[in-house]
Amino acid sequence: MNDIVYNLAFDFGASSGRLMLSKFDGEKIDVEEVYRFPNEPVKIGQTLYWDFLRLFHELKNGLKLISKRKIKISSIGIDTWGVDYGLLDKNDQLISNPIHYRDQRTNGIIKDVEKILPLEKIYNVTGIQFMEFNTIFQLYCDLTRRPELLNNARTLLFMPDLFNFYLTHEKYNEYTVASTSQMLDAEKKDWAIDLIKKLNLPEGIFQKILMPGKIIGYLSKEIQEETGLSDIPVISVGSHDTASAVAGTPIENGSSAYLICGTWSLLGVESESPIINENTKKYNFTNEGGVEGFIRLLKNINGLWIIQQLKQSWNSSGIKIGFPEISQMASKAKHEEFIINPDDKLFMAPLNMVEAIKQYCLQTGQGLPEEIGDIARAAYNGIVEQYRNCVNNLEEIIGKDIDTIHMVGGGIQDKFLCKLTADTTGKTVVTGPIEASVYGNSIVQLIGLGFIKDLKEGRKIIKISIEQERYSIFN
Structure with a gap:
């Protein structure tokens, strides 16, 4: 293979969207950020929305920038977070801006659904962890509180499907x-x-299921004219960003777990088939779809969202501090014993994360953390304690020991977090890549186009394309 294969990966994260250019020379993949734009929810009244029209405008702006480079783009793939969706009417017009999963409208909705359908039955069929923002609960909320939307809806498209x-x-x-x-x-x-x-x-609003690695279609004539690009194929990648991130994790063997470390922490293992039993129910594990039909047996943990919100709270109060400083102060905290439960509802969407942590520590009899380092350490301790519990539960579920945690995503830039994870879990932690979702997005496109044989080969290519670090309790 002599020519470089160029692919575009759009990755929509919690605070920004990026257009990444992937360059594959037959041996290694190199990724370059071409365009970044805000991805912030918009609050109107009491409702939190996706700013979908603006995001699609920014997506096209990114395509226009690529067009100016005069390079041959082989394909495009898009990933976002899960659960959220847009509804189209009979004319394929978007009925309303999609609602953001952090909107509060589904609070308590699980109890309403349970009156109609036993939760055990839902779990036995779907194997999915119960969270109030899951699509099933969002839709039931629409049905009972915004029925006019579903009455007019003819199509449901999840956010990557909508783009x-x-x-x-x-x-x-x-x-x-x-x-x-x-x-x-x-x-x-x-x-x-x-x-x-x-x-x-x-039931008529749901569309045909398309597996990753398939061509969805080609850029429409309108998009071609507007951006200056040709009829480039758009490929179904692991369009849930965690699916792309897991695909982009160079997992070594069946005794390895993955830890996607970003706004949310997703810790789990790959399984050839769903695991739905009393233990997965008890520990509330989820069986999500993965690339090549694998099941991502994992747990969602409210992760670096808490650190991000701490930074925002301090910055808003006039304390100018960045993530490296927060990490350093946490590592040198005077009181290392403070700890929170990240999954407590108090930390889902507080107005002030600093005050929420103080309140939690007081309510749980730990005393009052006042220094920045102590408050941050409480968050770090809580996060890694959830990692430890999750790994222990996973080992019980799969019936074997996990020896290595492959940690990927933006969180691996925090070396204190990586070392604390190794120390607390007692497992070797291998980090990299930071851009796991982008690498996973890219290799699925390359598989779909026939440039890479399968996921196993793609992961080998990723491993030699990046630098990794190892952490253990012995260093």
């Missing part, structure tokens, strides 16, 4: 992101129609 539709005019529900809805049959890898019917949700 893909407006690029290609093709409508599909990609497998990995659909699996986060808690409405997909984990074994059949298709819609759990019985659950949908029992909740009186309109």
Whole structure:
């Protein structure tokens, strides 16, 4: 292979969206950030929305920048977080701006659903961890509180599906992101129609499931004219960003776990089939779809969101401090014993994270943390304690020891967090890549185009394309 293969990966994260250019020379992959733009929810009244129109505008701006480079783009892939969706009417017009998963409208909705459908039945079919913002609960909320939307809806598209539709005019529900809805049959890898019917949700809005690595369609003529690009294929990657991140993690063997470390922490293992039993129910593990049909058996942990919100709280109060300083102060905290439970509802969306941590520590009889280092250390301790518990639970579920945690994502730039994770879990931690979602997005495109054989080969290519670090309790 002599020519470089160029692919575009759009990755929509918690605070920003990026257009990344992937360059594959046949041996290694290099990624370059071409364009970054804000991805911030917009609050109108009491509702928190995606700023979808602005984001699609920024997506096109990124394509225009690429067009000016005069290079041949082989394909495009898009990943975002899961659960959120847009609804289209009979004319394929977007009915309303999609609502952001951190909106509070689904508070308490699980109890309403449970009156109609036993939660055990939902879990036995879908294998998905119960969280109030899962699509099934968002849709039931629409049904009971905004029925006019579902009455007029003809199509449901998850956020990456929605971006893909407006690029290609093709409508599909990609497998990995659909699996986060808690409405997909984990074994059949298709819609759990019985659950949908029992909740009186309109089954006609759900689209055909498309697996990763397939061509969705090609840039429409309008997009071509507007951006200056040709009819580039748009490929269904692991369009749930965690699915792309797991695909982009150079996992070594079956005794390895992965830890996607960003706003949320996702810790789990790959499984050839769903694991749905009393232990996965008890520990609230989720069976999400992965690339090549693998199941991502994992747990969602409210991770660096807490550190991000601490920084924002301090900055808002006039204390100018960055993430490196917060990490350093936490590592040198006078009181190392403070600890929080990151999954406590108090930390989901507080107005002031500093005050929330102080309140939690007081309520749990730990006293009052006042110094920056002590407050930050409480958050770090809580996060890594959740990692330890999760690894222990995973070992019980899969019936074997985990020896290595592959830690990827932006959080690995925090060396204190990496070392604390190794010390607390007692496992070797191997870090890299930071841009796991982008690498995973890119290799699935290359697999879909035939340049890479499979996921195993793609991970080998990623491993030699990046630098990794190892942490253990012995160093």
